[in-house]
Amino acid sequence: MxxxxxxxxxxxxxxxxxxxxxxxxxxxxxxxxxxxxxxxxxxxxxxxxxxxxxxxxxxxxxxxxxxxxxxxxxxxxxxxxxxxxxxxxxxxxxxxxxxxxxxDIDPGTFxxxxxxxxxxxxxxxxxxxxxxxxxxxxxxxxxxxxxxxxxxxxxxxxxxxxxxxxxxxxxxxxxxxxxxxxxxxxxxxxxxxxxxxxxxxxxxxxxxxxxxxxxxxxxxxxxxxxxxxxxxxxxxxxxxxxxxRRLSAWNQERRKLAATYGELLAGISEVETPTELAGCYHVYHQYAVRVGARDDVLAELKEAGIGATVYYPVPLHLMKVLSFLGHKPGDFPEAERAAREVLCLPIYPGLTAKEQDYVAEHLKRAVKRHPQSKGEG
CATH class of the missing domain: 3.40.640.10 (Type I PLP-dependent aspartate aminotransferase-like (Major domain))
Structure with a gap:
């Protein structure tokens, strides 16, 4: 698939x-x-x-x-x-x-x-x-x-x-x-x-x-x-x-898809699913999970035909174009940890239950094969 x-x-x-x-x-x-x-x-x-x-x-x-x-x-x-x-x-x-x-960022909401x-x-x-x-x-x-x-x-x-x-x-x-x-x-x-x-x-x-x-x-x-x-x-x-005119329905669909991912990935300690704080209405432009050994997990998902993506692999303070600001690794540890761990799963109107099952199943397999703890790296 x-x-x-x-x-x-x-x-x-x-x-x-x-x-x-x-x-x-x-x-x-x-x-x-x-x-x-x-x-x-x-x-x-x-x-x-x-x-x-x-x-x-x-x-x-x-x-x-x-x-x-x-x-x-x-x-x-x-x-x-x-x-x-x-x-x-x-x-x-x-x-x-x-x-x-x-x-630096809040590690829960990014x-x-x-x-x-x-x-x-x-x-x-x-x-x-x-x-x-x-x-x-x-x-x-x-x-x-x-x-x-x-x-x-x-x-x-x-x-x-x-x-x-x-x-x-x-x-x-x-x-x-x-x-x-x-x-x-x-x-x-x-x-x-x-x-x-x-x-x-x-x-x-x-x-x-x-x-x-x-x-x-x-x-x-x-x-x-x-x-x-x-x-x-x-x-x-x-x-x-x-x-x-369709935006509200599309955002509601994204929220339902996010809830489904949450159910499918519940109890998988190697996967940290997104936070939605009290009072917030999250519209899930991305469904961003955290995993250890992120790049190895991503490679397995891609081999399985799953279009998972990394947003963002390099925090801005470590970009070459911003080197004049004088930052170094360790200056913003939560942003750097997010850049190592975040993996965005497919989420968009029209995504099917069968596709979500497939994504979740392959993610579960991949994190079990690459059990590096989040925060390592």
């Missing part, structure tokens, strides 16, 4: 007619950028995230970059974030000339540990940038307390992997001053190409992002500042408007 890491065609089954109709509507409209589909999607994603406004942009990476730019964060500023995430989080910080400052944030703050700290990794909300109330206690540090959420997630009934994206979403095709809500959005409760920030995404224009050919070319295409907005 082959169980792919991800099969996007399964989520699109039954949507083909709607997606083609949406594309045809855009083609016939003659309006391909910043039209009705984009404005409609902006209204919908603002409502979903509990924000006052949303601004559709070209990608999740641009959303982070534009959020930082709109907030006025630039050269000389420090932004506190996690070393265990996709590189785009730090890439955006670097793009505006700021310096990333890392804080999110930044709020108890460690205060010791990372300096007179140059301008913002906290937590990531809701794998779909589990970060501890936003405690991070809000830290931001307020330090005289109102900016709080910018990276929601790239967590669209539809919530904490105590409050959706991610509504806690921070600004938040960035990605709609890359592999995300829980994915376009058929690149797309992203910035959401905010503040009209001034929304207006700034709108200018910045369109070359810094306040009016046609009147440029107030240097911006980017980061408009969301009408076509991608049209596709997202179709798919957004």
């Amino acid at each position: 082959q169980v792919p890491q991800l099969d996007l065609t399964r989520a699109h089954r039954g949507l083909e007619v709607e997606l083609l109709a949406a594309a045809e509507k855009v083609i016939l409209s003659g309006r391909y950028a910043l039209g009705e589909e984009v404005s409609g999607f902006e209204a919908a994603i603002a409502e979903l995230s509990g924000a006052a406004e949303a601004v559709a942009v070209n990608s999740g990476t641009d959303a982070l970059n534009l959020a930082l730019m709109a907030a006025g964060i630039g050269s000389g500023a420090e932004v506190v974030t996690t070393p265990f995430t996709f590189f785009a989080t730090v890439e955006a910080i670097l793009a505006v000339g700021a310096r990333p400052v890392f804080v 999110n930044v540990n709020p108890q460690l944030v205060e010791r990372a703050l300096t007179a140059r700290t301008r913002a906290l940038l937590p990531v809701h990794l794998f779909g589990h909300p970060a501890d936003m109330p405690r991070l809000e307390d830290v931001a307020e206690a330090e005289g109102g540090l900016l709080l910018i959420e990276d929601c790239a992997q967590a669209v539809g997630a919530s904490l105590n009934g409050v959706p991610v994206g509504s806690f921070g001053d600004l938040a960035a979403f990605s709609f890359y095709p592999t995300k829980n809500l994915g376009a058929l190409g690149d797309a992203g959005a910035v959401v905010t409760r503040y009209p001034d920030y929304a207006a700034a992002v709108r200018r910045l995404r369109n070359h810094g224009q306040s009016a046609p050919y009147h440029h107030d500042t240097r911006g980017l070319n980061s408009r969301m295409d009408e076509l991608q907005a049209a596709f997202l408007n179709v798919k957004l």
Whole structure:
């Protein structure tokens, strides 16, 4: 049996007619950028995230970059974030000339540990940038307390992997001053190409992002500042408007799949299944387990045709491109341990019970053959 890491065609089954109709509507409209589909999607994603406004942009990476730019964060500023995430989080910080400052993660949620944030703050700290990794909300109330206690540090959420997630009934994206979403095709809500959005409760920030995404224009050919070319295409907005109506059902399906994995792997001491803290609504963009001898286990799963994947094999502070920060192994031990142990199993709408049984059975066999304890290595 082959169980792919991800099969996007399964989520699109039954949507083909709607997606083609949406594309045809855009083609016939003659309006391909910043039209009705984009404005409609902006209204919908603002409502979903509990924000006052949303601004559709070209990608999740641009959303982070534009959020930082709109907030006025630039050269000389420090932004506190996690070393265990996709590189785009730090890439955006670097793009505006700021310096990333890392804080180690909570080993249960893989999110930044709020108890460690205060010791990372300096007179140059301008913002906290937590990531809701794998779909589990970060501890936003405690991070809000830290931001307020330090005289109102900016709080910018990276929601790239967590669209539809919530904490105590409050959706991610509504806690921070600004938040960035990605709609890359592999995300829980994915376009058929690149797309992203910035959401905010503040009209001034929304207006700034709108200018910045369109070359810094306040009016046609009147440029107030240097911006980017980061408009969301009408076509991608049209596709997202179709798919957004299914997001809740898809996230519920992911949660059911996660529960099934939890049942199948219960009692296997060599496998640590994901945490969902009280009050959190985890949307399982990834189903991230921890195993010892991870790379050996992964090799066996791949031999069995299972598309398990490692996110992320190298924590950011040990990346060559960030060597100028001066970090060394051991600086962030939980992030480093996660990079050694985390293994993401296939999880997506349309995954079958037979496929999950197959994945779980082969994982059980592999960890028994490679019994290295977690934390070793």
